[in-house]
Every structure is written in structure tokens, then in C-alpha cells.
Amino acid sequence: MKTIPQRTCIVCKQKGDKSNFVRIVKTPSGEIAIDKTGKLNGRGAYVCDNIECIKKVQKTHALNRAFKCEISDEVYQKLVEDYGKN
Secondary structure, eight states, rough: OOOOOEEEEEEEEOOOEGGGEEEEEOOOOOOOOEESSSOOOEEEEEEEHHHHHHHHHHTTTTHHHTTOOOOOOOHHHHHHHHHTTT
């Protein structure tokens, strides 16, 4: 029996199937990217694919804590533009 990967949202701490989350990744070179395929190499952080969590990740700067570095506002804006209109 194959198990379904479970992930936790960095904003609301809700657990669920990997397919229900947006993955943001910090690549080995230090670049922050939104991983639409879920397969980019690097450290990943997951956010629920709903408008509340997407907007809250920007407001609380949760990615800064998850990656332990300063994340530019451009990354947050891109996340809200791509996923915040559900």
C-alpha cells in the first residue's frame, strides 16, 4: 500500500496531502522560488492553497522564519499574484 505524502502549512499548521499545498523552495544557491512542480532541489516550505493562508504568509513573513533568512517582498507579491485569487 502506497502512502500519500503529508505536509504541514507554515501558517496555520494544518496537515494534509502534498497536492493541497503550494511549495516554496530555497535552492542550494540561496534563490527563493515558487515550485509549481513540487520537484525542485532544495529546502521546501508549504502553504495551504487557499486565499487566507496565502495572504497571511505575506503579513506574518512566515517564509523568513521557515528559511531563516530575509525574503524579499517580490517573492511574497509573486505568491499572492499567482495563488491569492482563489
